[in-house]
Amino acid sequence: MEDEAERKEGTVNMPKAFPTYGAMDVDHKRCRYPYCIVWTPIPVLTWILPIIGHMGIAMSSGVIRDFAGPYFVSEDCMAFGNPTKYWRLSLEKVPGGQAMYDAAVSDASVEYKGHMHNLCCDNCHSHVALALDLMKYNKSMSWNMVKLCFLMLVHGKYVSFIGFLKTWLPFLIMLGIVITMVSVL
Numbered sequence: 564m565e566d567e568a569e570r571k572e573g574t575v576n577m578p579k580a581f582p583t584y585g586a587m588d589v590d591h592k593r594c595r596y597p598y599c600i601v602w603t604p605i606p607v608l609t610w611i612l613p614i615i616g617h618m619g620i621a622m623s624s625g626v627i628r629d630f631a632g633p634y635f636v637s638e639d640c641m642a643f644g645n646p647t648k649y650w651r652l653s654l655e656k657v658p659g660g661q662a663m664y665d666a667a668v669s670d671a672s673v674e675y676k677g678h679m680h681n682l683c684c685d686n687c688h689s690h691v692a693l694a695l696d697l698m699k700y701n702k703s704m705s706w707n708m709v710k711l712c713f714l715m716l717v718h719g720k721y722v723s724f725i726g727f728l729k730t731w732l733p734f735l736i737m738l739g740i741v742i743t744m745v746s747v748l
């Protein structure tokens with residue numbers, strides 16, 4: 564009883580649950596990833612190099628934007644399917660907060676609607692890098708596709724065990740076939 568009265572008065576420090584970062588939590592079923600960079604495998608390419616895949620960035624609402632092809636930035640429907648990995652960004656590392664974050668993602672998307680897609684130089688990773696540059700994420704304006712590829716590898720979390728399998732199983736099967744063929748020959 565005494566604890567309940569103290570809580571109502573606001574004198575007890577209640578432990579905080581997982582922070583919602585101002586919008587909502589990640590919702591894998593609805594494919595909502597607020598303040599996240601998301602990643603999904605690209606058939607054949609990811610089977611050969613599992614760290615290479617398709618990347619997008621989600622608005623504060625969780626809606627994903629990805630540079631899906633020449634002069635096209637998709638919204639809420641990634642080019643190669645739902646994310647298998649995500650990296651939650653910290654809103655505290657965006658100087659202007661939610662407004663700056665959303666503006667940067669929108670501005671990067673508008674910019675990339677005018678770009679030709681190039682697999683090696685100007686691609687989905689470049690789109691995400693521009694958004695991070697525009698919002699000055701973590702006080703940096705030197706984001707690039709190599710840095711993002713590495714950081715997704717380090718900080719990315721799989722959405723499920725199935726997401727992990729979609730990323731690594733084809734590579735492991737191909738590796739097994741190559742090893743078997745080499746050992747037989």
